[in-house]
Amino acid sequence: MTVGTDGRRAKGERRRRALVDATLRVIGRDGVAAVSHRNIAREAGVPAASIGYYFDSIDDLLVATLLDGVEALVADMDRMTREVTSNERWPAVVAESLAEMLDAKRERTIAEYELYLLAARRPALRPAARRWIEVASGYVNGGEGGDPDAIRAAFATIDGLLMQGLIADRPPTAAELTPALKYVLQPVDYLRGAGIIP
Numbered sequence: 001m002t003v004g005t006d007g008r009r010a011k012g013e014r015r016r017r018a019l020v021d022a023t024l025r026v027i028g029r030d031g032v033a034a035v036s037h038r039n040i041a042r043e044a045g046v047p048a049a050s051i052g053y054y055f056d057s058i059d060d061l062l063v064a065t066l067l068d069g070v071e072a073l074v075a076d077m078d079r080m081t082r083e084v085t086s087n088e089r090w091p092a093v094v095a096e097s098l099a100e101m102l103d104a105k106r107e108r109t110i111a112e113y114e115l116y117l118l119a120a121r122r123p124a125l126r127p128a129a130r131r132w133i134e135v136a137s138g139y140v141n142g143g144e145g146g147d148p149d150a151i152r153a154a155f156a157t158i159d160g161l162l163m164q165g166l167i168a169d170r171p172p173t174a175a176e177l178t179p180a181l182k183y184v185l186q187p188v189d190y191l192r193g194a195g196i197i198p
Contacts, residue, residue: 016054016064018044023065028107032114035062059124062115066128069112073132077139091185095177098161102171110166150184157184 022044026034035058041048055061080093101109119129133155140146157180165172 012054015044015046015050018046019051019054019061020065020068023061024068024108024111027065027111027114032062032118059122062118062122062125063128066112066115066119066125067131069108069115070128070131070135073135077136081139087186091178091181092174094158094181094185095174098158098165098177098181099172099174101162102165102168106166106171109162113163113166154184157181 019040022040023035026039026043030039037048037051037058040061041051051061055064076097080090080097084090084093115125116129119125136155137145137151140151145151161172161177161180165177
């Protein structure tokens with residue numbers, strides 16, 4: 001492979017990345033209804049026709065944007081896995097991540113949830129929208145998994161905390177998020193500590 005080919009591939013990846021990032025910004029700022037070839041191209045600083053070169057349709061671009069969120073999740077889960085040295089630390093570490101999503105990364109979180117909800121109306125987006133649960137589930141118990149109902153409850157709680165946090169007057173802190181996460185991630189330890197079970 002020539003250097004020229006490598007250069008074109010790298011430029012293509014940068015252009016594709018710019019389009020996905022622009023899509024996240026447009027959705028986070030103006031909502032998913034604002035996604036169009038013209039708006040995304042303007043946000044990315046590229047010709048509108050170039051979108052069709054990298055993505056077959058707007059839905060294809062939206063799927064790529066959802067999957068980009070999964071890549072971010074993988075990086076975050078890898079980081080958390082390195083940080084957590086005992087199971088008792090998981091609720092606090094997850095709470096810190098959620099607090100960041102609701103504050104410093106708020107616009108991105110809003111965009112990802114708009115896409116997540118759009119998947120209810122657009123079947124083409126559903127596999128990508130469900131992918132985050134599949135990926136996150138792969139980290140449970142060091143990849144060994146666990147009780148499916150407990151895992152579902154944990155991820156439903158995370159979704160709920162994020163949705164509630166997005167509509168709150170101020171983003172909740174990690175300290176405020178930790179108790180609910182402790183309850184679903186470590187129910188037996190939590191109840192024992194509260195004196196409810198021996």
